[in-house]
Amino acid sequence: SRQGYLNIRLIHSEYEELQERLEEFRNRNEQLDLLDYNKCPHSPVWTIIRQGLDYIKIAYRFVFRVVPIEINVRHASVVVKETEVQLKDESQLECGNQKKRRKILACVVGDAAMNVHFWPGRGMNSGMKAAMALARNIVRLFISNTLPAQIQVYTPLRYLDFVDYEAFMTRLRAREQQGRSLRVTSNPIDGSVENAHAFSHLNVCYEHYISTLIEKLKTTRQLLQGRREWPHRHRLVTDDEVQAASNRISANAVAQLSLANPWPTREMAGPEVLVEDYFPMDEHKLLPLPSTGAHVAATGPSRKAASSSKQDLVVSLVITLTKFSL
Numbered sequence: 187s188r189q190g191y192l193n194i195r196l197i198h199s200e201y202e203e204l205q206e207r208l209e210e211f212r213n214r215n216e217q218l219d220l221l222d223y224n225k226c227p228h229s230p231v232w233t234i235i236r237q238g239l240d241y242i243k244i245a246y247r248f249v250f251r252v253v254p255i256e257i258n259v260r261h262a263s264v265v266v267k268e269t270e271v272q273l274k275d276e277s278q279l280e281c282g283n284q285k286k287r288r289k290i291l292a293c294v295v296g297d298a299a300m301n302v303h304f305w306p307g308r309g310m311n312s313g314m315k316a317a318m319a320l321a322r323n324i325v326r327l328f329i330s331n332t333l334p335a336q337i338q339v340y341t342p343l344r345y346l347d348f349v350d351y352e353a354f355m356t357r358l359r360a361r362e363q364q365g366r367s368l369r370v371t372s373n374p375i376d377g378s379v380e381n382a383h384a385f386s387h388l389n390v391c392y393e394h395y396i397s398t399l400i401e402k403l404k405t406t407r408q409l410l411q412g413r414r415e416w417p418h419r420h421r422l423v424t425d426d427e428v429q430a431a432s433n434r435i436s437a438n439a440v441a442q443l444s445l446a447n448p449w450p451t452r453e454m455a456g457p458e459v460l461v462e463d464y465f466p467m468d469e470h471k472l473l474p475l476p477s478t479g480a481h482v483a484a485t486g487p488s489r490k491a492a493s494s495s496k497q498d499l500v501v502s503l504v505i506t507l508t509k510f511s512l
């Protein structure tokens with residue numbers, strides 16, 4: 187079977203309207219059915235979805251799920267933080283029955299550290315880069331500079347031990363959020379939706395909108411088909427097909443598509459932020475995999491050293507650190 191997604195950009199009021207309509211389906215425990223006009227009438231929000239499907243010629247019967255996704259481009263102000271936790275274990279209570287508190291270091295990665303607009307995307311990529319950078323920061327802390335390299339574990343860890351990870355994440359956030367996601371969010375479509383509602387019923391406006399839309403489609407076609415890696419060379423889109431796609435949607439949909447700005451793809455271009463630039467892999471410091479699963483815990487109030495296998499060390503630290511959120 188083949189599956190696909192149709193993404194339609196909504197303004198906030200349309201998003202809220204869709205949430206309410208879908209909630210009704212959930213409350214009645216019913217399947218979505220775009221062919222049932224009693225359940226999905228010709229109201230504005232269902233019309234937007236049907237128009238999107240008509241535009242790219244997908245039959246309504248194939249749609250089994252509609253998911254509104256709110257785009258929140260947010261980030262944590264810091265990705266490393268020294269924080270205090272209260273020990274729960276009774277045996278760890280101090281003599282005076284005071285609850286003991288311990289300072290720990292918390293690091294966040296992935297969407298908890300920053301999230302992006304899903305169209306320019308790379309949220310998962312960024313999360314994996316963050317995890318790699320954090321792991322390499324940990325390894326760098328504990329591998330001795332002398333040869334042969336040895337693991338020297340010390341605690342407690344401090345914020346300053348992770349400033350390189352913080353710096354990497356600042357750069358990554360600037361690239362992915364400022365450089366890509368905010369290019370999209372700072373380019374709203376509200377104005378074009380309002381204008382489409384105001385003018386699309388006038389014939390003279392419709393003529394202008396449809397000719398603009400057709401020109402836009404032809405420009406996009408030329409751009410895509412001119413790319414060396416374009417995979418559909420055996421099936422080029424004709425002028426008649428461009429015209430037919432524009433003809434089969436409503437005057438309002440024509441106006442919206444004609445007025446809305448395209449995604450600012452060019453503004454998003456730029457070099458990637460690479461883990462390797464901040465945490466280069468030093469092959470001299472690679473250690474052999476351990477032959478036993480022995481795990482040496484190194485805890486306590488003083489910064490003390492112990493030997494451990496590289497594999498054990500990284501796994502146990504990452505689990506501990508990610509248990510806490512900032």
Ligand SMILES: Cc1cc2nc3c(=O)[nH]c(=O)nc-3n(C[C@H](O)[C@H](O)[C@H](O)COP(=O)(O)OP(=O)(O)OC[C@H]3O[C@@H](n4cnc5c(N)ncnc54)[C@H](O)[C@@H]3O)c2cc1C
Pocket residue numbers: 255295296297298304307308309310311312313
């Ligand atoms: C529609 C869409 C398309 C996307 N496409 C792409 C793409 O093409 N490429 C790309 O790189 N990225 C893409 N992304 C982004 C990507 O999915 C995310 O960036 C990535 O999944 C984030 O991973 P994460 O582990 O940080 O967070 P999540 O995947 O959100 O995992 C967090 C987990 O923590 C759990 N959790 C939350 N609170 C608690 C709690 N209190 N206790 C215990 N568990 C909890 C959640 O249930 C969840 O399982 C897309 C996202 C969306 C929404």
